[in-house]
Amino acid sequence: MDIIEAMGARHAVREYTDQPLDENVLKALGDAIGRANADGGLDIQLVHDNEDAFGGCPTHYGRFRNVRYCLALIGRDTDASGEALDERAGYFGERLALEAVRLGLDTGWVVLHETTGHHGRWHMGDGERMPAAIALGHGARAGRPHRSKPIEELGMLADCDATSTSSSQSDALTGAPDWFVNGLKAVQLAPSALGKQPFRFVLLDDARHAVRAEALDGVQAHIGLGIAKLHFELGAGVQVLWE
Structure with a gap:
C-alpha cells in the first residue's frame, strides 16, 4: 500500500484489541516520528504497550476503548493564537497516521483534555502543549468511511x-x-x-x-x-x- 492508497483505506477506529504491535512496526513508527519532528519542529511522542495510552485524560468527543498505543502530538506555539501549532500537528500527525495505515494499523484522531495530568504517559517541556493525539493499534472492528463535502x-x-x-x-x-x-x-x-x-x-x-x-x-x-x-x-x- 502506498500513501495515496492509505488515504482511501484510513477510517477512524475507536475500539482496539489487545494485540501488541510488532517490533518492526514500532521501529518504523519511531523512524517516521523522528522525521516528522525534524520537519515540523515538533515533539511528537509514541505511547506504547500501556493499558491506557491516554493517561486517564478525558476525550473531547467520542468514546475510545482499549487504546494501548497513541501518538501524542506535542509542540510549541509560534504565535499567540496557537493556530500554527494546531496546523502543524494536523499536517504531521496525519502524515504519521497514513504511515501507520501503510504498516497495517488502524488509527483514530482524538483531542484530549487535561493533558498535563496524564500519569506520565508523555512529557511536555516548558511552553509545550498537546493539541491532539492519534490512537493506534489493531481495531476490534473496521472503521467506516466518513461523510465528505462535495x-x-x-x-x-x-x-x-x-x-x-x-x-x-x-x-x-x-x-x-x-x-x-x-x-x-x-x-x-x-x-x-x-x-x-x-x-x-x-x-x-x-x-x-x-x-x-x-x-x-x-x-x-x-x-x-x-x-x-x-x-x-x-x-x-x-x-x-x-x-
Missing part, C-alpha cells in the same frame, strides 16, 4: 464568489486544472472534528500551483486544515505553493 464546497477559483450557494456552486470549479481537482478529491478523504471539514482551498495561480488554504469556523478547524493540506498535496501530485 469538492465544490471545498475549493474554488480565486475569481469566484466565496458566498455563492446552490446552483452557482456547481460552477465554482469550471476550468479548474486537473491537479487542483485531484487535490480536492484527496481533501474529501481528510478526517476532521465531527466530520464538518471546516476548510476551503482557493486556486490563485495555475502556472505556479499557488493555493490559499483557509480555516473556516468550526471545532479544531486549524488541526483539520493541517490534515487537509497534507491530503491536498498528496492528491495534487505537484509542488504546491501555499500563499
Whole structure:
C-alpha cells in the first residue's frame, strides 16, 4: 500500500484489541516520528504497550476503548493564537497516521483534555502543549468511511464568489486544472472534528500551483486544515505553493 492508497483505506477506529504491535512496526513508527519532528519542529511522542495510552485524560468527543498505543502530538506555539501549532500537528500527525495505515494499523484522531495530568504517559517541556493525539493499534472492528463535502464546497477559483450557494456552486470549479481537482478529491478523504471539514482551498495561480488554504469556523478547524493540506498535496501530485 502506498500513501495515496492509505488515504482511501484510513477510517477512524475507536475500539482496539489487545494485540501488541510488532517490533518492526514500532521501529518504523519511531523512524517516521523522528522525521516528522525534524520537519515540523515538533515533539511528537509514541505511547506504547500501556493499558491506557491516554493517561486517564478525558476525550473531547467520542468514546475510545482499549487504546494501548497513541501518538501524542506535542509542540510549541509560534504565535499567540496557537493556530500554527494546531496546523502543524494536523499536517504531521496525519502524515504519521497514513504511515501507520501503510504498516497495517488502524488509527483514530482524538483531542484530549487535561493533558498535563496524564500519569506520565508523555512529557511536555516548558511552553509545550498537546493539541491532539492519534490512537493506534489493531481495531476490534473496521472503521467506516466518513461523510465528505462535495469538492465544490471545498475549493474554488480565486475569481469566484466565496458566498455563492446552490446552483452557482456547481460552477465554482469550471476550468479548474486537473491537479487542483485531484487535490480536492484527496481533501474529501481528510478526517476532521465531527466530520464538518471546516476548510476551503482557493486556486490563485495555475502556472505556479499557488493555493490559499483557509480555516473556516468550526471545532479544531486549524488541526483539520493541517490534515487537509497534507491530503491536498498528496492528491495534487505537484509542488504546491501555499500563499
